[in-house]
Amino acid sequence: MTTRTLRIAMNGITGRMGYRQHLVRSVLPIRDAGGFLLEDGTRVQVEPILVGRREGAVREIAERHGVEHWTTDVDSVMNDPSVDIYFDAQLTSLRKATLTAAMKAGKHVYTEKPTAESLEEAVELARLGQETGVTAGVVHDKLYLPGLVKLRRLVDQGFFGRILSLRGEFGYWVFEGDVQPAQRPSWNYRKEDGGGMVVDMFCHWNYVLEGILGKVDAVTAKAVTHIPTRWDEQGKEYTATADDAAYGIFEVTTPDGDPVVAQINSSWAVRVFRDELVEFQVDGTRGSAVAGLRNCVAQERAHTPKPVWNPDLPVTEPFRDQWLEVPNNADLDNGFKLQWEEFLRDVVAGRPHRYGLLSAARGVQLAELGLQSSAEGRRLEIPELTL
Numbered sequence: 001m002t003t004r005t006l007r008i009a010m011n012g013i014t015g016r017m018g019y020r021q022h023l024v025r026s027v028l029p030i031r032d033a034g035g036f037l038l039e040d041g042t043r044v045q046v047e048p049i050l051v052g053r054r055e056g057a058v059r060e061i062a063e064r065h066g067v068e069h070w071t072t073d074v075d076s077v078m079n080d081p082s083v084d085i086y087f088d089a090q091l092t093s094l095r096k097a098t099l100t101a102a103m104k105a106g107k108h109v110y111t112e113k114p115t116a117e118s119l120e121e122a123v124e125l126a127r128l129g130q131e132t133g134v135t136a137g138v139v140h141d142k143l144y145l146p147g148l149v150k151l152r153r154l155v156d157q158g159f160f161g162r163i164l165s166l167r168g169e170f171g172y173w174v175f176e177g178d179v180q181p182a183q184r185p186s187w188n189y190r191k192e193d194g195g196g197m198v199v200d201m202f203c204h205w206n207y208v209l210e211g212i213l214g215k216v217d218a219v220t221a222k223a224v225t226h227i228p229t230r231w232d233e234q235g236k237e238y239t240a241t242a243d244d245a246a247y248g249i250f251e252v253t254t255p256d257g258d259p260v261v262a263q264i265n266s267s268w269a270v271r272v273f274r275d276e277l278v279e280f281q282v283d284g285t286r287g288s289a290v291a292g293l294r295n296c297v298a299q300e301r302a303h304t305p306k307p308v309w310n311p312d313l314p315v316t317e318p319f320r321d322q323w324l325e326v327p328n329n330a331d332l333d334n335g336f337k338l339q340w341e342e343f344l345r346d347v348v349a350g351r352p353h354r355y356g357l358l359s360a361a362r363g364v365q366l367a368e369l370g371l372q373s374s375a376e377g378r379r380l381e382i383p384e385l386t387l
């Protein structure tokens with residue numbers, strides 16, 4: 001049996017996403033399981049090389065997880081021909097430069113979203129990906145979540161009939177940082193550091209809408225900074241210059257040519273009265289479904305109750321009980337890990353990853369147009385992106 005070991009330089013692993021989701025929940029479990037098998041019997045193993053600016057922090061993580069190789073010198077991994085893949089989960093504002101260097105050095109790249117701070121830069125990255133021919137993957141984690149996998153399964157089975165609308169509710173209260181520390185990094189609330197709800201979440205919503213329903217044709221958005229003052233990691237007061245909530249309407253066309261109206265509220269200034277931190281409801285002529293990160297419930301036409309509007313009477317229908325759980329029917333592992341494995345299979349096969357830099361550029365495009373729509377107070381059509 002042959003083993004192919006992929007050496008992966010991982011930058012940004014001291015951060016929230018880089019550490020928890022990518023290192024601890026994805027790459028290390030793959031390593032510790034001895035890799036995984038391809039159909040032809042080849043075993044694919046991974047060897048992470050931790051990269052970061054702060055020597056102490058990187059060394060500590062390496063020691064904690066038994067990772068032999070680490071460095072504070074990004075250039076050294078770029079120049080090392082034995083490194084196959086460069087992974088990036090740094091601050092968004094640093095990504096364009098490092099991904100460019102990695103692709104020019106012939107590395108395959110896997111990266112957090114958004115890929116760049118502007119559409120122009122995101123498209124440049126996608127072009128470079130095409131020119132260099134490396135396998136490039138961008139995190140599209142929401143599509144690998146059990147809840148959305150089940151939702152997509154319902155779409156594929158024609159459960160909904162003609163799909164009419166999607167409504168999404170995302171968010172939770174992010175503490176301001178004065179009386180209780182904030183649970184998200186302060187740069188998220190500073191525009192000048194690449195922060196903001198629209199920039200952060202519209203790239204997710206683009207691939208979620210594309211992956212579940214179809215192409216996004218137009219956007220109308222209102223971005224707001226509800227909480228203007230926050231306190232950073234050092235307890236220092238700062239002005240929140242970025243939007244912390246975005247209310248968007250996305251016009252989508254399904255592959256059958258049906259128009260779907262999708263509305264998604266995204267907020268870090270909302271208290272949760274939901275079962276999950278994100279929920280999407282899809283309504284169609286023959287059925288509806290509500291999916292969260294993990295669960296998905298559905299209701300068919302024949303099981304749909306017939307409420308009559310009468311504010312004088314108390315509600316008699318147990319509405320929530322009238323939905324049926326959609327079963328997993330598969331081993332739905334951590335979404336980040338599943339996408340990592342798929343990406344690694346693509347690297348070994350020398351083929352493109354299905355969620356690459358062009359898809360990511362469409363996400364950046366939606367964020368950019370969302371912000372423009374909000375600033376100008378108007379609906380904007382989304383031009384098709386080509387390389």
Ligand SMILES: NC(=O)c1ccc[n+]([C@@H]2O[C@H](COP(=O)([O-])OP(=O)(O)OC[C@H]3O[C@@H](n4cnc5c(N)ncnc54)[C@H](O)[C@@H]3O)[C@@H](O)[C@H]2O)c1
Pocket residue numbers: 011012013014015016017018052053089090091092094112113114139141185200
């Ligand atoms: N896929 C998702 O659901 C998801 C969720 C949150 C964030 N993200 C993305 O992941 C990336 C990282 O976000 P995060 O929440 O982990 O952020 P974080 O602040 O926790 O981590 C940032 C990382 O970048 C490093 N870094 C490099 N140079 C830096 C500098 N000059 N200042 C500060 N940090 C520096 C930090 O050391 C750290 O490793 C962002 O691009 C973000 O958009 C994705």
